[in-house]
Amino acid sequence: MGELLIGTCSWTDRALVGSGWYPAGRRDAEGRLRYYAGRFPVVEVDASYYALPGERNSRLWVERTPAGFVFDVKAFSLLTGHPTRAAMMPDGLPPDAGDPAVLDAVWARFTAGIEPLRAAGRLGAVLFQFPPWFVPGARAEAFLRECAERTAGWPLAVEFRHPRWWADEERTEATRDLLSRHGFTAVAVDMAQTLASSVPPVTPVTTPRLSIVRFHGRSAAWGTGSKEDRFRHDYSAAELAQWAPRLRALAERVDELHVLFNNCCADASVRAAETMSGLLAR
Template sequence: MGDILVGTASWTDRTLLDSGWYPQTADTPEKRLVYYARQFPLVEVDATYYSPPAERTARLWAERTPAGFTFNVKAFSLLTGHPTRVGALYKDLRPDTEKKNLYPDDLPPQAYEEVWTRFLSALDPLVEAGKLGAVLFQFPPWFTIKRENKQYLLEVAKRCAPLRPVVEFRHASWFAGDNAEETLGFLRRHELPFVCVDMPQGHKSSVPPVLAATAADLAVVRFHGHSDKWTSKDIHEKFGYDYSDRELRDWAPKLRELAGEAERTHVLMNNCYRDHAQRNGARLREFLDAD
């Protein structure tokens, strides 16, 4: 069985800071990251989805964490086709527009290429420190199963090489009927790691909890919770789910089985409201270690 790393999708969420999970002595961003890294070996950086990271920031992350610590970094929204605030773009690349949000086609090709270059190069300090695990490409609900989108997945892999992109879908078409076999087969042929998810079902954005390793080196599972307010625009309502011990205990053997198919398995709790993700992650690790 390959290594299983358990972590959370945030260490800076406002409600987490208010929850009391951090000791009073962890009263600066540096001290909080140091404390977090003593509790978990893995973290996912989601802030990079909203605004591309600076290389200096990535260097500080690397310096403030111990050897062997792993960061997964979420891709900037423009690179996954999500609407992107004009103000989130690099200042010198912002177009003169009255639009509030931009998409890739709203930028000149040269500017779009530059966004890719700067985003990936900003991760260099993590790469040099051996602390970059994967780059998460979570695609929007309108990214459906079709040839054009499959080609974009291959483009992402080519652009990121030798970094490791991992792919998360948010549209049911990828796993509807026979499409499940087609989707997993495509990812396996191109050795693209599939991000398994646990999330609410019954929505257009719902993907079933399919556990599959589509690359030999890495498998990823993200736990989004089962909030009955999944369509809420309030992210704390959407992800504010507290897993029970029974749910986590039931997941442990499934995760161990998945870990038998890959060298490493990353498990991320994305139910980021107060300390739910941290408590659930620690509890899940206990169940994984029990056997």
């Protein structure tokens, strides 16, 4: 069986910090990460979606975590076709994804920002989470091909937010083949299945090195309302137990499996990660 790493999609989320999960004396930036890394072996860097990561922070993350701890880093919003605030762009550049010079500058800054993690062997994956309007077709395939060229040698994972990518057996096979050709890890998700936008909980393996499952919660407000509305869900032990045999089977097919909880309201994500850890340990 491959190594199974369980964690959450942020250690700095405001709701988690305010929940009281971090003990007194461990609530500064260094204390939070050291405390988290003493309890989980993996974390997703969510902040890099909103602002380009910096080399200094990456070096500090390496210094503040034990050997073997890994970071999955979310790609900056402009690189995945999401709206991007001008204030988050480097050197006053406009958030224009259609301008090759702008894209080159953003790619260069993102690459430099995560290099300390790569150099230390602590980069689990770079997560490209595509928007709901990123649908199967020639344009999407060209975009993925460009991503593969720019990230050659990176451990790259892809999460699609449009259900058509995994709509039926034929489409699933085509999507699996597309990601495999580029060496991209397919990200599986758990979410509410009652919405038109619901992505099915398929678990395709597209690279032998790594697989990732992200648990978004099962809120019916997915795609609407505030962030808290979209991700408000406390996983029950029964809900998590349903996934345990699937995760064990998935871990048999890859060198490493990351299980990450994104139900980021108060301490719901860390409690779910702790529960899942206990279930899989048994």
